[in-house]
Amino acid sequence: MYLPSLAELALGSRLKTLSDRFYATVDEVYRSCGAGIESRWFPLMRFLWEQGPTTVTEVAEAIGQTHSAVSQLADKLVREGLLKRRNDPADGRRCLLLLTGKGSRSLERLGPVWAAIRQGVQDSLGPESRRLLESLQACELALDEKPIAERILARHAALTQSKVEIVPFEPRLRTYFHDLNAAWLKKHFVIEPIDEQVLREPEHRVLEQGGAIFFALLGGEVIGTCALLHESAGLYELSKMAVDEAYHGLGAGRLLLQAAIAEFHRRGGQTLFLESSRRLKAALHLYERAGFVLQPTIRDGSHYARADVYMIYAPQPAPAPVRKRITRLRSPHKR
Amino acid sequence: MYLPSLAELALGSRLKTLSDRFYATVDEVYRSCGAGIESRWFPLMRFLWEQGPTTVTEVAEAIGQTHSAVSQLADKLVREGLLKRRNDPADGRRCLLLLTGKGSRSLERLGPVWAAIRQGVQDSLGPESRRLLESLQACELALDEKPIAERILARHAALTQSKVEIVPFEPRLRTYFHDLNAAWLKKHFVIEPIDEQVLREPEHRVLEQGGAIFFALLGGEVIGTCALLHESAGLYELSKMAVDEAYHGLGAGRLLLQAAIAEFHRRGGQTLFLESSRRLKAALHLYERAGFVLQPTIRDGSHYARADVYMIYAPQPAPAPVRKRITRLRSPHKR
DNA sequence: AATTATTATGTTAGCGCTTACATAACTGCA
């Protein structure tokens, strides 16, 4: 699934889809049971059933819709013979909606169906059912309290001031090194044993071997990381580069690369390479712009099963030296 | 709010509303930031940005939409100049969607906006943000695994077999006596001190005073309750009647009333009365059908501030005696 | 009483999406 990776950014889309699925499910049940009503009619009809004749606007507020929606739905239900409209004697503008005998009778027969729906949903979702309802209510309250747009714009104003900051490894950030990398590895490939070792013991596997690790911070939050591995004298590997997907586009990747390259120079390195995969288009683009040059072969003795791209850092316009032994490019895993 | 009381029955409706609110919020933010894109375009564009040129169907699957929706959205984005369509050389049926330069540039500028959206949502929802996302994912997985409609229909088949069952008080059910009543009290009124006492200590306040309590069970689950209070010699009060809103329509209310009335007779009671409120239309209707008759006055020395209806059990067609002292009917609380 | 707001509702155009269908291109098997 792609949408979950976008977290808060695609909530509208996911909620809509889920909503449609619930509507469709309930409609299927109603059809199977010969209920004679549709899922979208339910809030209106149920409300009238409980509360008796009610004006359009009151219903609309109760069921969280616009008055237009209620008015139009009412027209349709009148045509179906489930509803009547009646003028409010006390106020000529108002229009009372009330169930007809047929409407009431339809609902009265639905008791067992509703119970079954509740139980069926609970069966399917388990304890998640309760949690979803609680989250929903909390969100509704939060939205009512203060429009989120305000907070977002405030955050945006703050963000355009603040910059992504690059810091070196600290023990308390170790877990981020693992989690940020595990996210993209799991999404696109699998976590190979060598990955797990490096990610779990960065001090031992990276720092003590003469490498370095950097983190990208935004407003104190860790949003990305990358490692410079010391392979052998003068030979370094750029690896374990990861930026939280929700924070792509802030330039964190570019800054991490720059930091790693600066460190490579500071340590007097001679060759800096990286291995990657053609599937990671955005990353490859980033590497190119930072001065890495695509090699026509994969690296001899590659560390990773997923590697089908080999790049060498060569900031000068002159291309980096090409290795003699030519290996056939592995084709990317076909989906 | 009315919809939350429907719990699992109105999920579609609530999710839809929430979805629309998120869309609207994000659109407002995009407009304020001059982003030049709309919230509904985001999943498609972001996906193309990350993955490069992709066919319509692949995009549709990734972002959880139909191919038609993607195709139509693509047309619109092509008109906006953000997208290009290109024929797949390898397969003449396919159509690759890819961002134009303008499209890519629009997205590249959005990094800080996305970060602000994430942070803003988290600010507003607090820890609920994470919980909502987790619940969402769990629901999506559950729906994918097995269609809920099947389970609901299975439950429905079982329910139409099984019946609502009425049982007397047991200590282990004490909490239901409280919770079921607290639900409607809180929804329509407030919990008065006398309510709290009776609900918290039913053994002391009801049973030991010569009263009785009944519960309605459905498939072992407690869905309703009601109490018969012993007021004085021969005088009983029907009170604390509550049925879980999601299980209205199964006849639990009627059965509870019948049980209480039978108990009243068994104990040789002479008068059985109840106090209620005009706002509880459905309940009043139920009382009438069970043989209670509306009195023109409220009860002298009423127990409850919310009471504006006084009914006496008089199963014969002959009306119950009317008290002498006439008190003005309190008008219902105007909303 | 006359006026100006406010409130309640219906109406219209349009958006986003779906379903159902149509069409074209590809695949596999006899």
Next chain:
DNA sequence: TGCAGTTATGTAAGCGCTAACATAATAATT
């Protein structure tokens, strides 16, 4: 090789809802 089935996509009609407007009744103010 040819034909049936499958796959990828576009198109049309329609649904549910919204925003924007129109209208009428009521409430508030002068």
